[in-house]
Amino acid sequence: MPVKSILVIDDSPTERHLLTQMLVAGGYEVSTADSGDEGIERAKQIKPDLILMDVVMPGTNGFQATRALSRDPITKDIPVIICTTKDQETDRVWGMRQGAQAYVTKPIDAPALLAMIAALG
Helix, strand or coil, X not given: CCCCEEEEECCCHHHHHHHHHHHHHCCCEEEEECCXXXXXXXXXXXXCCEEEECCCCCCCCHHHHHHHXXXXXXXXXXXXXXXXXXXXXXXHHHHHHCCCCEEEECXXXXXXXXXXXXXXX
């Protein structure tokens, strides 16, 4: 099923804005959340086709939110791409173990991310 709607979960207004612009230009419908907890709730409400998840956020971080989403029957089939500044191999491995389908580091390479999203669709 092709990806049409994407939920961006990031506590940085700048990152949310940049990702939203990039995704809308790519033809996607975008929703946003500014925390892990809000992101989990929004995902359950709107059931997006894909989630882009930051890691470093106050409260529930992106690893915890990804794990919660991947274990919840309502959201377990929504693919998650982690988009973060954390670029250590251990972070990447841990993110994938939490249920992420992919892991990309910031700054985001727009054509590479859009190609990755298309491949997941």
